[in-house]
Amino acid sequence: MPFIPLTTAAELPGPDEAKEFPCGEKMICVANVNGVISAMDNVCLHRGGPLGQGMIENGKVVCPWHGWAWDPKTGEAANSPGVKVAVYPVQVEGGAVMIDLG
Ligand code: FES
Structure with missing residues:
Protein backbone atom coordinates (compact mmCIF):
# COMPACT_ATOMS: atom_id res chain seq x y z
CA MET A 1 0.00 0.00 0.00
CA PRO A 2 1.22 3.55 -0.61
CA PHE A 3 2.37 5.88 2.09
CA ILE A 4 -0.21 8.56 2.82
CA PRO A 5 0.16 11.83 4.73
CA LEU A 6 -0.29 11.56 8.50
CA THR A 7 1.00 14.85 9.86
CA THR A 8 3.90 17.26 9.62
CA ALA A 9 7.33 16.90 11.18
CA ALA A 10 6.60 19.97 13.29
CA GLU A 11 3.59 18.24 14.88
CA LEU A 12 5.46 15.08 15.89
CA PRO A 13 5.71 14.28 19.59
CA GLY A 14 8.88 15.40 21.34
CA PRO A 15 11.42 13.03 22.87
CA ASP A 16 9.76 10.36 25.01
CA GLU A 17 6.28 11.58 24.26
CA ALA A 18 3.31 9.99 22.50
CA LYS A 19 0.60 11.77 20.57
CA GLU A 20 -2.54 10.73 18.68
CA PHE A 21 -3.41 11.65 15.12
CA PRO A 22 -6.53 10.99 13.05
CA CYS A 23 -5.86 9.18 9.79
CA GLY A 24 -8.88 8.34 7.69
CA GLU A 25 -11.23 6.49 10.01
CA LYS A 26 -8.49 5.46 12.42
CA MET A 27 -6.64 7.13 15.22
CA ILE A 28 -2.92 6.49 15.22
CA CYS A 29 -0.58 6.66 18.19
CA VAL A 30 2.80 8.09 17.26
CA ALA A 31 5.59 7.58 19.77
CA ASN A 32 8.99 9.20 19.96
CA VAL A 33 11.40 7.00 21.89
CA ASN A 34 14.84 8.57 22.06
CA GLY A 35 14.17 10.31 18.75
CA VAL A 36 12.90 7.17 16.99
CA ILE A 37 9.40 7.72 15.60
CA SER A 38 6.99 4.82 15.35
CA GLY A 52 -1.53 8.36 22.19
CA GLN A 53 -2.60 10.14 25.38
CA GLY A 54 -0.28 7.97 27.44
CA MET A 55 3.22 8.52 28.77
CA ILE A 56 6.38 6.76 27.65
CA GLU A 57 8.16 4.80 30.33
CA ASN A 58 11.18 2.59 29.68
CA GLY A 59 10.59 2.85 25.94
CA LYS A 60 6.97 1.67 26.19
CA VAL A 61 3.75 3.60 25.65
CA VAL A 62 1.73 3.31 28.86
CA CYS A 63 -2.04 3.38 28.42
CA PRO A 64 -3.53 6.26 30.42
CA TRP A 65 -6.52 4.20 31.57
CA HIS A 66 -5.08 1.20 33.45
CA GLY A 67 -1.39 1.27 32.74
CA TRP A 68 -0.82 -1.53 30.25
CA ALA A 69 2.51 -0.90 28.50
CA TRP A 70 2.92 -1.35 24.75
CA ASP A 71 6.11 -1.60 22.71
CA PRO A 72 5.71 1.00 19.96
CA LYS A 73 8.08 -0.90 17.65
CA THR A 74 6.32 -4.28 17.78
CA GLY A 75 2.91 -3.34 19.18
CA GLU A 76 3.28 -6.05 21.79
CA ALA A 77 1.87 -5.73 25.30
CA ALA A 78 4.73 -5.82 27.81
CA ASN A 79 2.84 -8.04 30.24
CA SER A 80 0.94 -10.19 27.73
CA PRO A 81 3.31 -11.62 25.13
CA GLY A 82 1.52 -12.32 21.87
CA VAL A 83 -1.11 -9.62 22.43
CA LYS A 84 -0.36 -6.96 19.84
CA VAL A 85 -1.82 -3.79 18.42
CA ALA A 86 -1.08 -3.13 14.75
CA VAL A 87 2.09 -1.19 13.96
CA TYR A 88 2.64 0.78 10.77
CA PRO A 89 5.69 1.96 8.84
CA VAL A 90 6.27 5.71 8.97
CA GLN A 91 8.57 7.90 6.91
CA VAL A 92 9.58 11.48 7.49
CA GLU A 93 10.12 13.14 4.12
CA GLY A 94 11.18 16.73 4.44
CA GLY A 95 8.42 18.33 6.49
CA ALA A 96 5.87 15.57 5.87
CA VAL A 97 5.22 12.46 7.93
CA MET A 98 3.85 9.59 5.86
CA ILE A 99 2.30 6.34 7.05
CA ASP A 100 1.56 3.02 5.37
CA LEU A 101 -1.64 1.60 6.86
CA GLY A 102 -1.18 -1.63 4.89
S1 FES B 1 -7.73 0.36 28.44
FE1 FES B 1 -5.58 0.45 28.25
S2 FES B 1 -4.89 -0.44 30.09
FE2 FES B 1 -7.03 -0.60 30.23
Whole structure:
Protein backbone atom coordinates (compact mmCIF):
# COMPACT_ATOMS: atom_id res chain seq x y z
CA MET A 1 0.00 0.00 0.00
CA PRO A 2 1.22 3.55 -0.61
CA PHE A 3 2.37 5.88 2.09
CA ILE A 4 -0.21 8.56 2.82
CA PRO A 5 0.16 11.83 4.73
CA LEU A 6 -0.29 11.56 8.50
CA THR A 7 1.00 14.85 9.86
CA THR A 8 3.90 17.26 9.62
CA ALA A 9 7.33 16.90 11.18
CA ALA A 10 6.60 19.97 13.29
CA GLU A 11 3.59 18.24 14.88
CA LEU A 12 5.46 15.08 15.89
CA PRO A 13 5.71 14.28 19.59
CA GLY A 14 8.88 15.40 21.34
CA PRO A 15 11.42 13.03 22.87
CA ASP A 16 9.76 10.36 25.01
CA GLU A 17 6.28 11.58 24.26
CA ALA A 18 3.31 9.99 22.50
CA LYS A 19 0.60 11.77 20.57
CA GLU A 20 -2.54 10.73 18.68
CA PHE A 21 -3.41 11.65 15.12
CA PRO A 22 -6.53 10.99 13.05
CA CYS A 23 -5.86 9.18 9.79
CA GLY A 24 -8.88 8.34 7.69
CA GLU A 25 -11.23 6.49 10.01
CA LYS A 26 -8.49 5.46 12.42
CA MET A 27 -6.64 7.13 15.22
CA ILE A 28 -2.92 6.49 15.22
CA CYS A 29 -0.58 6.66 18.19
CA VAL A 30 2.80 8.09 17.26
CA ALA A 31 5.59 7.58 19.77
CA ASN A 32 8.99 9.20 19.96
CA VAL A 33 11.40 7.00 21.89
CA ASN A 34 14.84 8.57 22.06
CA GLY A 35 14.17 10.31 18.75
CA VAL A 36 12.90 7.17 16.99
CA ILE A 37 9.40 7.72 15.60
CA SER A 38 6.99 4.82 15.35
CA ALA A 39 3.27 4.43 14.80
CA MET A 40 0.66 1.98 16.03
CA ASP A 41 -3.07 1.72 16.53
CA ASN A 42 -4.31 4.16 19.14
CA VAL A 43 -6.82 1.78 20.71
CA CYS A 44 -5.60 -0.19 23.72
CA LEU A 45 -6.62 -3.84 23.49
CA HIS A 46 -7.47 -3.94 27.19
CA ARG A 47 -10.55 -1.69 27.26
CA GLY A 48 -10.00 0.71 24.38
CA GLY A 49 -7.93 3.41 26.06
CA PRO A 50 -6.28 6.10 23.91
CA LEU A 51 -2.63 5.08 23.75
CA GLY A 52 -1.53 8.36 22.19
CA GLN A 53 -2.60 10.14 25.38
CA GLY A 54 -0.28 7.97 27.44
CA MET A 55 3.22 8.52 28.77
CA ILE A 56 6.38 6.76 27.65
CA GLU A 57 8.16 4.80 30.33
CA ASN A 58 11.18 2.59 29.68
CA GLY A 59 10.59 2.85 25.94
CA LYS A 60 6.97 1.67 26.19
CA VAL A 61 3.75 3.60 25.65
CA VAL A 62 1.73 3.31 28.86
CA CYS A 63 -2.04 3.38 28.42
CA PRO A 64 -3.53 6.26 30.42
CA TRP A 65 -6.52 4.20 31.57
CA HIS A 66 -5.08 1.20 33.45
CA GLY A 67 -1.39 1.27 32.74
CA TRP A 68 -0.82 -1.53 30.25
CA ALA A 69 2.51 -0.90 28.50
CA TRP A 70 2.92 -1.35 24.75
CA ASP A 71 6.11 -1.60 22.71
CA PRO A 72 5.71 1.00 19.96
CA LYS A 73 8.08 -0.90 17.65
CA THR A 74 6.32 -4.28 17.78
CA GLY A 75 2.91 -3.34 19.18
CA GLU A 76 3.28 -6.05 21.79
CA ALA A 77 1.87 -5.73 25.30
CA ALA A 78 4.73 -5.82 27.81
CA ASN A 79 2.84 -8.04 30.24
CA SER A 80 0.94 -10.19 27.73
CA PRO A 81 3.31 -11.62 25.13
CA GLY A 82 1.52 -12.32 21.87
CA VAL A 83 -1.11 -9.62 22.43
CA LYS A 84 -0.36 -6.96 19.84
CA VAL A 85 -1.82 -3.79 18.42
CA ALA A 86 -1.08 -3.13 14.75
CA VAL A 87 2.09 -1.19 13.96
CA TYR A 88 2.64 0.78 10.77
CA PRO A 89 5.69 1.96 8.84
CA VAL A 90 6.27 5.71 8.97
CA GLN A 91 8.57 7.90 6.91
CA VAL A 92 9.58 11.48 7.49
CA GLU A 93 10.12 13.14 4.12
CA GLY A 94 11.18 16.73 4.44
CA GLY A 95 8.42 18.33 6.49
CA ALA A 96 5.87 15.57 5.87
CA VAL A 97 5.22 12.46 7.93
CA MET A 98 3.85 9.59 5.86
CA ILE A 99 2.30 6.34 7.05
CA ASP A 100 1.56 3.02 5.37
CA LEU A 101 -1.64 1.60 6.86
CA GLY A 102 -1.18 -1.63 4.89
S1 FES B 1 -7.73 0.36 28.44
FE1 FES B 1 -5.58 0.45 28.25
S2 FES B 1 -4.89 -0.44 30.09
FE2 FES B 1 -7.03 -0.60 30.23
